[in-house]
Amino acid sequence: MWHWIQRFSSPKHFYGMSAPLIKWFSVSALLLGVYGLYLGLFVAPTDYQQGESYRIIFIHVPAAWMSMFVYMVMAVSSGIGIIWQIRLADMVAAASAPIGASFAFVALVTGSLWGKPMWGAYWVWDARLTSELILLFLYLGYMALQSAIEDQRSADKASGLLAIVGVVNIPIIHYSVEWWNTLHQGATVTKFDKPSMHIDMLIPLLLMAVAFKLFYAALVLVRTRNEALYRDRNRRWVRELVERL
């Protein structure tokens, strides 16, 4: 079992295996994204309270979900890297950070552009917004630690610990709209009873969420391959591979 894990988590094996996956993930992300945007912008009905402004939801909510999902991927693979010393896990964590940061950034910016017409302000120091901003800073902190520490193993350990400690922020983001009085509207999809959303709005939203997830899958593979090439730059498999390029 252990032997099997080591073989399949070797950067060389990963590099060879990931190439066709990238193509499939990006093609399906594009198709679902275009269809989701079509349904979201042309088919979904106008919201009875928010008018057309609510159409920001089709990028805002998937980006916010992804900012948390990618963070969990980063923290879990950092943990795997620290505990079992699987180098590929550290590479996945390092590759996820900039992608997750950009999702958090998109969630904050689109939220701000949605907040202005609905709440009258681009920014309020509200629990949901503040905890999402902290999430962005956690990503940036991870990236800063990665690039500041010369020795790769120490860099992975330090930034990985930051990622793991920062997990505490994830439930805070999720439950912030329930725990505190906030301007941010409550959950409309992830409720145990029926989602309180029109089905013609819900379907494009879920399509966009899947498209974002597939897009991340493609991006994290591309970036992990770069990490593998860079970190193994003095190993034979990279040398042989680069000479053939």
Next chain:
Amino acid sequence: MNWSEFFHMGGYAFFVWTSYAITFAVMLANIILPIVQRKKVIARIKRSIKREQIEQNREST
């Protein structure tokens, strides 16, 4: 619904389209940056291979 109505977004055009434009730009950067990074890493490895070969040749002569 006609196109001008669509772009007008019920008066929220600025907020909706700025959101979409920024999202699109960030996604595009997410595609381009790792491709550039890959080229840089490969070029760097190629350079060090070449440097090592030159050093080896110098030692052997």
